[in-house]
Amino acid sequence: MSEQPDINALLFEDSARVDGGASAKANGGVSTCATVAAADRVELSVPELFDFAICLDYMARSSSECLYRLSETAVERLMLIGGKPRLIRISCPPATGRLTLDRLDGEPLTAEDQTELARYVSDWFDLELDLAPFYRLVGEDPLLAPLIERFHGLRIVGIPDLFEALCWAIVGQQVNLAFAYTLKQRLTETYGTALSWAGNRYLMFPTPERLAQVSQEELCSLQLTRNKARAIAEVAERITTGEISREGLLALDTEVARERLMKLRGIGPWTADYVGMRCLRHRTAFPVADVGLQNAVCHMAGLDRKPTVAELQELFAPWAGWEAYATFYLWRALY
DNA sequence: CGCCAGGTAAGGA
DNA sequence: TCCTTACATGGC
16 A cells, blocks of 8 residues: 555665665655666565565466476566566575666566566565565464564565465465466466567566456366356456456455455455455465465474364464464475 | 365355 | 355466
8 A cells, every 4th residue: 555655766776875774764664676787687685584586486386387488596576567578587696685686578667667667576576575574573473473484585476466465366266276276277278378488488478468368168177066157257257347456455444345255245354365465465365275374384283183163263362453464374394 | 186275255044 | 245166277
C-alpha cells in the first residue's frame, strides 16, 4: 500500500548518494535504495537481515520451476516491464553488497522501466520489510529460533503478479508439489511466452487475457481437474475485466481482501491465505489447514501425529502479526 | 497397490 | 454452522 511511492523516491540519478541505506527514511526506516548505475543496470541496496544466497537456496527447492533460471549466484527471469518482455539477471555481488539487476535481453530500460523493475524485485524479495521485530519475537522460541538461525536472512520470496500467484495456488491445491510444477509448466509452455537467449529458454507465465480465451475443456486436457480449470478460467476473466486486481486488493483491509478472494469459485481459505502471503504481502496470512505446515510442525516439534487446526492456532498465537513469516520458515524447514 | 498430496464445492444433518 | 464425500492424478 504505502510501498508504491518509495521506490520512486529512492531512485537516484547520482549513485554516489546511494550509500548508507539508513538515509532512506521514507519507508519507516527501512533501508531499500535504488540507483541507476548504467543504462542496463539497476542497483538496490538491501535491508538488514537479508541474505540473497539463502533466498536462492529456497528458490532452488524444485528443479521443475519453469519461470526462472538459477545459477550459483544469480536468478534470471523473463518479465514484462513497461509492457515489454525483458530478460533480467539478479545477483548480489559481495563487492557491493547490493542487489544488482541487469538487463540481458529486450529493449533498453527507460527510467520508468527501471522504476518498475526495482519495485518488482523489491516486492519479489520483500526488501521493504523490517525483519528485526520478528527475529526478536521468536529468538527464544524452541520451534522457530533454530530456523531463523539456519535460514538467517530468508525473506518470503513472493509472487508479485496476482494472476500468476492465483494460478499457482489453484494448481497446487490438493496435489503433491511435483505435480503442481508439472501443471504450471504445461500452462506456461502452452499459453505463455518463450525467449531463447544464450542457449537457454526462458518462459513467462501466460497473461489472464490469453487464458480467458481458453475453454475449460482445453484446460482439462492438461490434466487440470474441472474445479481447477473453472477456477483458473474465472480468475482469468475477473482479472481481464479489472474486477479483481492486485492494486484493488491492496487497497482493502486484509480480511476484506481475503473475503473478496474467497468469493471466487475455486478460491477457498487456503488459496486466499496463500495469495495473501505470497502476493499481497499480508503479514497475518496463515494457511492453517495447510498439509505442509501441519507436517512441518509435526516434524519440527517431534509430534507423533499432525497437529489439529486448533493446536496450530494455539501454537501461532504468540506470533500474532507474523503468521506469514512463521509459516514460511516452517515450510522452509521441510525442503 | 494403497496412501498421500502446500483443498474446494456440494450435499446433508 | 459443521460434518461427509467426490473430485482426479502423480509420486513414492
